[in-house]
Amino acid sequence: MASKGVFTVLSNTPLTDSVWEMRLAGDTSAITRPGQFVNIELEGLYLRRPISISDWEEGALTIIYKVVGEGTARLATLQSGAALDLLVGLGNGFWSVPAERVVLVGGGVGVPPLYGLARQLIAEGKSVSVVLGFNTASEIFLSQKFEALGARVVVATMDGSEGVRGTVIDAIGAEGVEYDYFYSCGPLPMLRALCEQSSGEGQVSLEERMGCGFGICMGCTHETHSGHKRLCKEGPVLLKSDVIW
Amino acid sequence: MVEDKMLDKSVELCGVKLDNPIVPASGTFGFGEEAAEWYDINVLGAISIKGTTLHPRFGNPTPRIAECPSGLLNAVGLQNPGVDAVVSTVVPALRKVYKKPIVANVSGFSLDEYRECCRRIDPVADIIEVNISCPNVHCGGLAFGTDAKMAAKVTEEVKRVTTKPVFIKLSPNVTDIVAIARACEDAGADGLTLINTLLGMRIDTRRRRPVLANGTGGLSGAAVFPVAVRMVYQVAHACKVPIMGCGGVSSSADVVEMMMAGATAVQVGSANLRNPYASKEIIEGLDAEMERLGIRSLREIIGIV
Numbered sequence: 001m002a003s004k005g006v007f008t009v010l011s012n013t014p015l016t017d018s019v020w021e022m023r024l025a026g027d028t029s030a031i032t033r034p035g036q037f038v039n040i041e042l043e044g045l046y047l048r049r050p051i052s053i054s055d056w057e058e059g060a061l062t063i064i065y066k067v068v069g070e071g072t073a074r075l076a077t078l079q080s081g082a083a084l085d086l087l088v089g090l091g092n093g094f095w096s097v098p099a100e101r102v103v104l105v106g107g108g109v110g111v112p113p114l115y116g117l118a119r120q121l122i123a124e125g126k127s128v129s130v131v132l133g134f135n136t137a138s139e140i141f142l143s144q145k146f147e148a149l150g151a152r153v154v155v156a157t158m159d160g161s162e163g164v165r166g167t168v169i170d171a172i173g174a175e176g177v178e179y180d181y182f183y184s185c186g187p188l189p190m191l192r193a194l195c196e197q198s199s200g201e202g203q204v205s206l207e208e209r210m211g212c213g214f215g216i217c218m219g220c221t222h223e224t225h226s227g228h229k230r231l232c233k234e235g236p237v238l239l240k241s242d243v244i245w
Numbered sequence: 246m247v248e249d250k251m252l253d254k255s256v257e258l259c260g261v262k263l264d265n266p267i268v269p270a271s272g273t274f275g276f277g278e279e280a281a282e283w284y285d286i287n288v289l290g291a292i293s294i295k296g297t298t299l300h301p302r303f304g305n306p307t308p309r310i311a312e313c314p315s316g317l318l319n320a321v322g323l324q325n326p327g328v329d330a331v332v333s334t335v336v337p338a339l340r341k342v343y344k345k346p347i348v349a350n351v352s353g354f355s356l357d358e359y360r361e362c363c364r365r366i367d368p369v370a371d372i373i374e375v376n377i378s379c380p381n382v383h384c385g386g387l388a389f390g391t392d393a394k395m396a397a398k399v400t401e402e403v404k405r406v407t408t409k410p411v412f413i414k415l416s417p418n419v420t421d422i423v424a425i426a427r428a429c430e431d432a433g434a435d436g437l438t439l440i441n442t443l444l445g446m447r448i449d450t451r452r453r454r455p456v457l458a459n460g461t462g463g464l465s466g467a468a469v470f471p472v473a474v475r476m477v478y479q480v481a482h483a484c485k486v487p488i489m490g491c492g493g494v495s496s497s498a499d500v501v502e503m504m505m506a507g508a509t510a511v512q513v514g515s516a517n518l519r520n521p522y523a524s525k526e527i528i529e530g531l532d533a534e535m536e537r538l539g540i541r542s543l544r545e546i547i548g549i550v
Contacts, residue, residue: 001282004521041519046466047312048519070312087521209308211319212518214283216275218295218324219310223303228324233279 002089002214003030009082010060012075015141019109020076021054021064028056030089034116035185035205035237038063039213041085042074048087049075050213050232052185052205054112054142055119061088064112064141090213093117094203094237099181102126104151105168105194107133107186111142113205117183118151129154129177133168133190137161152177169193182240195240202240206231252535253542254528256290256509258487259410259435261346261371263290263510265531266500266543269524270491270514271296271350271374271414272321276331277339283521288528290510291346293438293489294331294339296376298352299362301327306458311447316466316493317515318445320459323352323379328365336369346371348489350414352379356402359389364406373409374489375399378416378441379463390416390441393428400432410435412489417469417476418444426480438489438512439480440473466515469493474506481507481548495523497530501538507548 007026014020031053038061039048049071054062067076078084094117102121104114111132121128128151134140136159146153155163156171164171168190171177182202184194191204208231211219215233222229224242229235254265269280271293280286304324311318326335328351336347349370353359363373377390377399389395396413403411413429415422417440426437442463447456455461473492481488490508493515494500500511516523531543540546 004283045312046314046316046515046519047310209310211310211317212521214521215279216521217273217310217319217518218275218304218321219319220307221304221309221321221324222307228303 001030002087003027004085004087007084007086009078009080009084011080012078015064016139018067019064019139019141020067021062022075022078023060023062024084024086025060026086026088028058028061028088031056031061032089033093033095034120035093035113036089036091037213037236039087039090039210040075042071045071045074047211048213050090050210052113053116055116064109066109087213091232091236092234094183094205096121096124097181100127101129101178101180103129103131103172103177103179103182105131105172105182105184105186107168107190108135108139110184110186110205113185114183115142115145118146118149122149122151128152129179131156131168131171131177133157133171133186135159167193169197172197192245195243195245198240203237204240204243205236206238206243207236251541252532253544254531254535256544258372258489258510261291261410263346265290265528266504266508266510267524267528268293268348268489268510268512269517270512271348271376272319273514273517276335277343280517280521281342284525286343287345288525289345291348291371292343293348293350293374293512294336295325296323296350296352296379297325297328297331297362297366298323298354299328299358301325301330308456308458309462311456311462313445313447313464313466314468316464316468317518318447318457318462318464319442320457320462322459328362332365332369348372348374348412350374350376352376356399359399360402360406363403367407367409370409372412373403373407374412374414374438375403376414376441378414378418387416387418390425391419393424396425397428397432400429400434404433412436412438414438414441416441417472422476423479423483426484430484430486434486436487436489437480437484438491440469440476440492443469443472465493467493467495470495470499474502477503477508478506478550494527497527497534500527500531501534501540501546504543504546505548505550509547
């Protein structure tokens with residue numbers, strides 16, 4: 001069950017030129033799964049801004065966001081101590097399946113929600129590989145934190161400045177990453193390519209402009225093989241076999 | 246201090262009693278079930294449920310939502326499961342948690358569709374709200390709402406097949422809303438809801454194309470409140486039937502203002518999208534606003550300006 005509450009910014013620091021990590025203190029009891037999101041009220045903006053939860057614990061959560069527009073630019077100006085009104089624990093996140101060998105595939109700013117997922121899957125004793133794709137070495141973030149969790153990490157950069165040159169799909173092939181099930185979040189072309197390349201089932205987190213973020217406005221509905229799904233409510237995580245490309 | 250119990254917030258719409266004038270507006274409250282996860286929705290005066298059509302509709306492609314100064318554009322396009330599912334499944338589910346009046350909002354693409362949809366939804370509705378003003382669907386809705394003769398025709402046809410009070414929901418995208426309102430009243434409308442959204446557009450200048458996949462969408466939110474107050478005022482002075490005022494209402498003070506303009510009930514729309522508790526908090530703030538302004542009964546101030 002989602003909740004609404006005031007959170008306090010603990011820290012807000014850049015990880016790259018455009019990607020920031022914000023730690024927030026507040027009631028996180030509504031968060032039940034990795035891949036869920038918060039919806040943030042920002043002064044002067046009418047609609048809240050939905051941002052995926054990267055990780056959480058009792059009393060604090062972390063979001064990692066890329067500055068792409070007015071809302072995220074405003075987020076980046078906030079200092080520690082600032083108060084933010086958040087809707088917490090929104091959406092249907094990633095869920096665990098019996099598969100032993102799993103791969104988590106993230107592209108760019110799609111990487112953050114996979115961190116909390118990796119932590120959970122490793123705690124469950126699964127063999128976790130993480131494949132992260134970025135444009136260039138200077139845009140890489142979180143890869144060391146995934147390693148610290150005990151995951152096998154493979155990085156791909158489009159320009160070859162670090163790791164495998166090319167896409168995450170190229171990296172999976174080049175490094176011989178084997179898996180029975182995949183989880184992914186990132187740009188649509190990447191998700192689609194991964195779904196087409198993978199013979200087995202998996203879960204993908206999709207993105208959409210949202211009105212409310214909690215299922216009442218029907219602003220973010222996608223057609224799927226199992227009916228209409230509101231990405232804020234039945235999503236953002238959908239089964240590969242449900243997605244209509 | 247006026248004693249709390251002496252403040253009377255109840256209103257009546259064509260014999261339907263509301264504990265207070267607050268009605269979440271159609272399209273901003275789903276079918277009530279999601280809101281019931283946040284609070285006991287029986288505190289509401291009534292609920293106007295998601296616009297229902299004869300046949301199920303997916304709606305428009307995404308993006309359907311665009312941010313605006315003090316508001317938003319939407320082009321959802323009447324996504325709904327169709328009237329038969331609403332009557333057999335959706336309203337019964339709502340009825341398990343909600344006992345207060347239901348305003349059934351109906352849209353159509355032809356006179357036949359309006360008539361048939363209203364006929365089928367009549368048994369589960371306390372009030373029927375006929376949307377002749379949706380700007381987001383082609384060849385439907387708005388075509389009926391921008392022509393006085395067509396608006397009157399829809400009203401007549403719907404009245405013929407319904408037993409519940411019929412409110413016609415009017416569009417602000419017209420030259421003279423009073424002419425449309427009068428035509429509906431003359432055709433037998435029991436009440437009027439106004440206003441629906443104002444047709445708008447945003448452009449993504451980087452991509453050089455509209456933000457919304459539909460191109461245009463309906464503007465709502467605080468930005469449209471003064472337009473709604475003006476139109477409610479104009480129509481209230483020209484018509485005798487009760488009005489549900491709608492458009493940008495964001496606070497208890499806005500409710501009082503809308504009622505002074507001539508609204509008997511007040512719909513809260515986009516505010517529900519920003520804050521799931523908006524309608525509840527607006528109701529809770531009414532006492533303080535009434536005390537501040539020396540109002541003992543909200544019914545006293547309807548159309549007082």
